[in-house]
Amino acid sequence: MSVYASLKEEAWAANMEIPARGLALYTWGNVSAFDPAKGVFAIKPSGVPYPELKAEDMVVVDMEGKVVEGKLNPSSDTPTHRVLYREFSVADGAKIGGIIHTHSTHATAWAQACRPIPLFGTTHADHIQTPVPCAPYLSKEAVERDYETETGNLIVKAFREGIPGQCGPMNPKEVTMVLVGGHGPFVWGETAVKAVYNGAVLEETARMALLTLQANPAAAPLPAYIVDKHYLRKHGPNAYYGQGGAH
Amino acid sequence: MSVYASLKEEAWAANMEIPARGLALYTWGNVSAFDPAKGVFAIKPSGVPYPELKAEDMVVVDMEGKVVEGKLNPSSDTPTHRVLYREFSVADGAKIGGIIHTHSTHATAWAQACRPIPLFGTTHADHIQTPVPCAPYLSKEAVERDYETETGNLIVKAFREGIPGQCGPMNPKEVTMVLVGGHGPFVWGETAVKAVYNGAVLEETARMALLTLQANPAAAPLPAYIVDKHYLRKHGPNAYYGQGGAH
Amino acid sequence: MSVYASLKEEAWAANMEIPARGLALYTWGNVSAFDPAKGVFAIKPSGVPYPELKAEDMVVVDMEGKVVEGKLNPSSDTPTHRVLYREFSVADGAKIGGIIHTHSTHATAWAQACRPIPLFGTTHADHIQTPVPCAPYLSKEAVERDYETETGNLIVKAFREGIPGQCGPMNPKEVTMVLVGGHGPFVWGETAVKAVYNGAVLEETARMALLTLQANPAAAPLPAYIVDKHYLRKHGPNAYYGQGGAH
Amino acid sequence: MSVYASLKEEAWAANMEIPARGLALYTWGNVSAFDPAKGVFAIKPSGVPYPELKAEDMVVVDMEGKVVEGKLNPSSDTPTHRVLYREFSVADGAKIGGIIHTHSTHATAWAQACRPIPLFGTTHADHIQTPVPCAPYLSKEAVERDYETETGNLIVKAFREGIPGQCGPMNPKEVTMVLVGGHGPFVWGETAVKAVYNGAVLEETARMALLTLQANPAAAPLPAYIVDKHYLRKHGPNAYYGQGGAH
DSSP states (O other): OOTTHHHHHHHHHHHHHHHHTTOOSTTOOEEEEEETTTTEEEEOBTTOOGGGOOGGGOEEEETTSOEEEOSSOBOTTHHHHHHHIIIIIIITOOOOOEEEEOOOHHHHHHHHTTOOBOOOSHHHHTTOSSOBOEEOOOOHHHHHHHHHHHHHHHHHHHHHHOBTTTBOOOOTTTOOEEEETTTEEEEEESSHHHHHHHHHHHHHHHHHHHHHHHHOTTOOOOOHHHHHHHHHHHSSTTOOSSSSSOO | OOTTHHHHHHHHHHHHHHHHTTOOSTTOOEEEEEETTTTEEEEOBTTOOGGGOOGGGOEEEETTSOEEEOSSOBOTTHHHHHHHIIIIIIITOOOOOEEEEOOOHHHHHHHHTTOOBOOOSHHHHTTOSSOBOEEOOOOHHHHHHHHHHHHHHHHHHHHHHOBTTTBOOOOTTTOOEEEETTTEEEEEESSHHHHHHHHHHHHHHHHHHHHHHHHOTTOOOOOHHHHHHHHHHHSSTTOOSSSSSOO | OOTTHHHHHHHHHHHHHHHHTTOOSTTOOEEEEEETTTTEEEEOBTTOOGGGOOGGGOEEEETTSOEEEOSSOBOTTHHHHHHHIIIIIIITOOOOOEEEEOOOHHHHHHHHTTOOBOOOSHHHHTTOSSOBOEEOOOOHHHHHHHHHHHHHHHHHHHHHHOBTTTBOOOOTTTOOEEEETTTEEEEEESSHHHHHHHHHHHHHHHHHHHHHHHHOTTOOOOOHHHHHHHHHHHSSTTOOSSSSSOO | OOTTHHHHHHHHHHHHHHHHTTOOSTTOOEEEEEETTTTEEEEOBTTOOGGGOOGGGOEEEETTSOEEEOSSOBOTTHHHHHHHIIIIIIITOOOOOEEEEOOOHHHHHHHHTTOOBOOOSHHHHTTOSSOBOEEOOOOHHHHHHHHHHHHHHHHHHHHHHOBTTTBOOOOTTTOOEEEETTTEEEEEESSHHHHHHHHHHHHHHHHHHHHHHHHOTTOOOOOHHHHHHHHHHHSSTTOOSSSSSOO
16 A cells, blocks of 8 residues: 555545536636655646546646656646745645645636736635735746746745735745636645635635625725734634634 | 534534535634523534534634634634624624624725625615625724624624715614624624525625626716515514515 | 416416526426416416416406406516507417516616617527616506506507617517516516516626626627627527427 | 447537537537548437436437437427537548537527627637637528528638638637527537537636636736646647656
């Protein structure tokens, strides 16, 4: 039995949540699960329909991008996942155990609009304390150099340096989601399943924000003191939502 | 067998309607059922997913906020429910047997827009005779003092004193729903199941109102004489909708 | 066995299509089936949830509005159905075997907006050759006199005399649907099931029209020669859609 | 056993994807499957509801429009399919094995708006490298001459000569979808099932584009270098999406 069996099982179970939550059509979207001790992640194979997907199909990739187990090609977005684990988890020490990329409808609409998602309410603030950032289009040079790796680099740069005209540096431990302009969302979490949860939260938040602007095109952002209260109800040492333990 | 068994069963059944009616994702949303004779209500435990929820998991809380039965933490919104039962049901004598709080998509969009939902048609007027009120953001002081209790106080104040620039005092026996600005809806009814029904009505009303404004940004409110006719078809001594008895 | 058994069965089956097609929440909406030879129609009882509804619960009502069979109260909208059968079917000779009233979301939004639904495309033209008319609000006097009967009279007047600022007289044999301002749609067809079909068509047409205006706020109506071609592909002596016989 | 059995089976399976993917109500929509060697295509019979549809009901039609097998009337849109196979597949040598026509909601909204669907993001660019073209209304003369054949001619002319004010000539091997103004989409693919896939992609792309304009009415088109990168990840000799072979 493979030493990666439970990691592959975790990645598979999280990938199966994509169609269950309506986050993608056909084969679109992918989730990976990371094992920091072994320095590898398991990810969906490219272009395989969800109904046919099995845990044993998951492809295990190391931090250099080498496939260490699996017969299928990994997701074409694998290099983006690799950069995010390497920089955010290994280098920065953020506890990231899973990453999801989808083209979920409303989040992608905001990405296509090249606009951050405003923080209008507590549904959003329960999960992150800032608007959902939107990284700019990749440059022509970056696209031609190594598209998927550079997508990862773009996200890392946005978090380390901030996004001009939008926000300063962000902490990937707290801001667990980002839009890539013209493309769609990348989202992470402490586990692969938590990453999918955050992806579903983002989609609902994106939808609510569009509807909020329909109800009031001049809608104001939620005051910071309510944002912080809601976020800290669920996160950090004084969290009191749920049944105790880390959410 | 617990003296609260039937109350917990009622609360559980009403909570299970939340996912069935599409009123919330994951563990979001909660319903409580009130027993005025015993002075207690049963409410959903915090952060428990609906598919795992059992009637015996419901937490029974008294009017002082003390847990009188149950091993799990009650919903973090419990103090809001408590204030509404204490003020509207016990103090004002409104027959309120259940309260629901959700982040249902369209109602929450109006809450995030800090706008009351205009009364555009008979679907709305069948249930309440006014726009759905939207209470303002809680103040910084109130949030820091005791967020959930103050959310209840905010609602009670809105009903007793009216909402500046929006409406005068309201009767919780007739206006069974309210939006809290930047947050979402709180809704009640004669029973917990009726509260959920009212919550679903609010969500549909909120959706229709947004679409109405798309069709006609200058849409007019429904004339008062049609509002009253529709409301009184279903409510009060001369109601003639349904099979007799109280609606 | 009741002489009305098959009429009640037909009305029941058509009513059960309301939740199946997503045309109403809870107990909202009602369909009736008309037997012109017997001069009666079978209609849904008031306020009975669809999952509990049985064919034997249908209420049979005659042209004077008298219940001739059934133990339950008929739909509160029964007088509206009665007026439409009496005027359009009996008096005008239109072959109307069924009527549906719902609060389907998008059609109701247009009704609340007090706007006719523009004829933008062939999906609409396959079914009617004009915008979907929207009758104005009922007058205060009419509401106070006999609300449901007057709703029927309002529709009949709109068809016989036209709607000021909107359209001239219409033929109920061809225009099988109407919005009542501030309320919702009334739709008919040669059978009760065909009426529900037309109700579902209306809902989809209403949705598409809203989305069309989003894509192009200055969208033009479909040219008349395309409207007529599409309508006549499906209706009249030269129809060639389907497998022969009347559409 | 019929020599066309497998072609009819393929057409049937693809047609059954229409309701499964939510691309049409009732009997709306049709898919055909083409056999270039035999010079025939199998298409849905007109007006038959999907739940009753059987593979043996498919109608086989040759390049002159003659029914060569089948007892039912073929879809009224059959002449449009015939023109597209004859011109794009036989004459131009595009590998088109299937065509789908639906009135899917959001794609039809753009068609009714007479607007091409802007290329806002990579979800769109993964499939075609241009906006989704929108052919103008058919002329009165064309409608009166032979509506369905002329719809095919209109599409062929748009691809061979371009659409004034919108785009130059297009290659049907690469641009696999088109809107017909005031009507709806026609979409093709290498197989009938791939055509339905492209139809579902179009519907999602159309929906995302409307939402993008809501988020940012001045949204910019995706830069060409990102469009090309995404398209070529999935198409052509250097494609690297999926498990090898032609996508």
